[in-house]
Amino acid sequence: xxxxxxxxxxxxxxxxxxxxxxxxxxxxxxxxxxxxxxxxxxxxxxxxxxxxxxxxxxxxxxxxxxxxxxxxxxxxxxxxxxxxxxxxxxxxxxxxxxxxxxxxxxxxxxxxxxxxxxxxxxxxxxxxxxxxxxxxxxxxxxxxxxxxxxxxxxxxxxxxxxxxxxxxxxxxxxxxxxxxxxxxxxxxxxxxxxxxxxxxxxxxxxxxxxxxxxxxxxxxxx
Ligand code: CDP
Numbered sequence: 472x473x474x475x476x477x478x479x480x481x482x483x484x485x486x487x488x489x490x491x492x493x494x495x496x497x498x499x500x501x502x503x504x505x506x507x508x509x510x511x512x513x514x515x516x517x518x519x520x521x522x523x524x525x526x527x528x529x530x531x532x533x534x535x536x537x538x539x540x541x542x543x544x545x546x547x548x549x550x551x552x553x554x555x556x557x558x559x560x561x562x563x564x565x566x567x568x569x570x571x572x573x574x575x576x577x578x579x580x581x582x583x584x585x586x587x588x589x590x591x592x593x594x595x596x597x598x599x600x601x602x603x604x605x606x607x608x609x610x611x612x613x614x615x616x617x618x619x620x621x622x623x624x625x626x627x628x629x630x631x632x633x634x635x636x637x638x639x640x641x642x643x644x645x646x647x648x649x650x651x652x653x654x655x656x657x658x659x660x661x662x663x664x665x666x667x668x669x670x671x672x673x674x675x676x677x678x679x680x681x682x683x684x685x686x687x688x689x690x691x692x693x
Contacts, residue, residue: 478612487616505586579660622673
């Protein structure tokens with residue numbers, strides 16, 4: 472059986488998860504949020520006080536970490552050694568730590584099989600940074616979704632304030648710029664557009680417009 476795989480890559484706050492979740496629902500595919508997997512590992516390391524700058528220290532504790540996923544009402548739940556941590560991994564602190572540990576080859580290696588296996592056995596919309604370039608080079612549709620840094624910071628700011636989180640737009644913009652820099656300039660699996668990916672700038676597009684575009688690209692390709 473060949474599964475249909477849609478890869479969506481792009482920088483922080485481009486709207487990947489919103490679009491991927493919506494398109495997956497409409498097509499009855501599963502949505503795989505790979506960032507959540509890195510965040511789960513980051514949470515464990517933060518709890519243990521492990522320094523992400525020391526790869527050997529991270530590598531030493533990796534065997535203690537079991538990352539798995541479960542779906543509840545089509546929503547991806549992240550399990551860390553069996554504990555559902557989905558509600559704990561959405562903070563900026565965890566996101567920044569995720570970006571640091573995601574630069575380590577041992578961490579990427581640990582998550583590779585889980586990501587490929589999900590795509591081999593299910594029709595998926597998978598989002599991340601290196602899905603089209605590295606994890607699923609044969610995905611039938613690849614999207615590189617981006618937006619200006621101001622738009623992305625504004626979206627993240629709204630998302631957090633709506634959740635009641637006290638935050639500053641300037642600080643979020645700074646964090647996003649720093650994370651973009653880390654993700655794009657790391658040695659392993661840097662964030663770049665795959666050659667065969669469709670480039671979509673969502674700065675002046677609504678969620679519905681972007682989702683519609685992805686769906687129509689998917690139909691053209693089938
Ligand atoms: O939602 P947001 O874009 O802020 O972040 P995320 O997708 O949850 O990813 C958090 C961090 O994990 C990113 O900044 C990346 O450094 C890393 N990541 C990665 O390296 N590769 C992936 N496939 C997904 C995330």
